[in-house]
Amino acid sequence: DTAVSQTPKYLVTQMGNDKSIKCEQNLGHDTMYWYKQDSKKFLKIMFSYNNKELIINETVPNRFSPKSPDKAHLNLHINSLELGDSAVYFCASSQGRANSPLHFGNGTRLTVT
Amino acid sequence: GENVEQHPSTLSVQEGDSAVIKCTYSDSASNYFPWYKQELGKRPQLIIDIRSNVGEKKDQRIAVTLNKTAKHFSLHITETQPEDSAVYFCAACSQGGSEKLVFGKGTKLTVNP
Numbered sequence: 143d144t145a146v147s148q149t150p151k152y153l154v155t156q157m158g159n160d161k162s163i164k165c166e167q168n169l170g171h172d173t174m175y176w177y178k179q180d181s182k183k184f185l186k187i188m189f190s191y192n193n194k195e196l197i198i199n200e201t202v203p204n205r206f207s208p209k210s211p212d213k214a215h216l217n218l219h220i221n222s223l224e225l226g227d228s229a230v231y232f233c234a235s236s237q238g239r240a241n242s243p244l245h246f247g248n249g250t251r252l253t254v255t
Numbered sequence: 256g257e258n259v260e261q262h263p264s265t266l267s268v269q270e271g272d273s274a275v276i277k278c279t280y281s282d283s284a285s286n287y288f289p290w291y292k293q294e295l296g297k298r299p300q301l302i303i304d305i306r307s308n309v310g311e312k313k314d315q316r317i318a319v320t321l322n323k324t325a326k327h328f329s330l331h332i333t334e335t336q337p338e339d340s341a342v343y344f345c346a347a348c349s350q351g352g353s354e355k356l357v358f359g360k361g362t363k364l365t366v367n368p
Contacts, residue, residue, distance in 0.1 A: 183361045187355055187356065200355075240348045240355045241287035241354060243301045243304065244291075244299075244301065244356065248298050
């Protein structure tokens with residue numbers, strides 16, 4: 143069973159479109175995250191939720207809106223997609239806060255054309 | 256905020272040799288230092304971590320050392336094997352404001368058979 147699963151695995155879309163990525167974890171963890179990995183492989187945190195409450199919002203454009211309906215799910219909606227949004231987006235979860243091991247999903251490769 | 260520098264950005268070794276990757280951090284209050292391995296096209300996975308109350312930790316061929324005074328920590332891989340080839344990320348958990356994990360920019364390790 144996949145501990146952190148995210149869908150879709152690949153997403154190809156045109157500039158200006160709106161898209162969503164879904165994430166679910168079955169580990170019973172309290173905290174979930176979205177990370178962005180750019181073409182240079184740099185991993186940067188975007189958002190963090192603890193028990194459905196937003197605790198980190200890292201200077202991400204307002205076009206990105208996370209939603210956590212419950213502590214096992216964290217979705218990411220992106221409006222008005224831009225070329226620079228092309229990246230791999232990783233969902234992750236951890237039992238505690240940031241000072242505990244992260245379990246990453248398999249990533250969603252977003253390509254904006 | 257926390258800033259993590261990682262060196263080298265690429266490292267090539269012969270099978271059986273040792274590999275060392277070094278990271279420095281800026282926030283003296285950081286207290287958790289994990290290392291993640293990311294194979295090509297896959298998700299990052301935790302390989303070892305260390306907390307600030309410990310100076311060294313080993314797990315088979317992998318070891319991590321931490322020097323809190325100098326604010327640097329290192330990953331040591333002994334008897335490298337081709338399957339160790341991957342991108343390795345260090346990270347530090349900053350304490351200021353909201354806790355978050357800040358990643359280094361990664362080291363691409365290639366183990367030549």
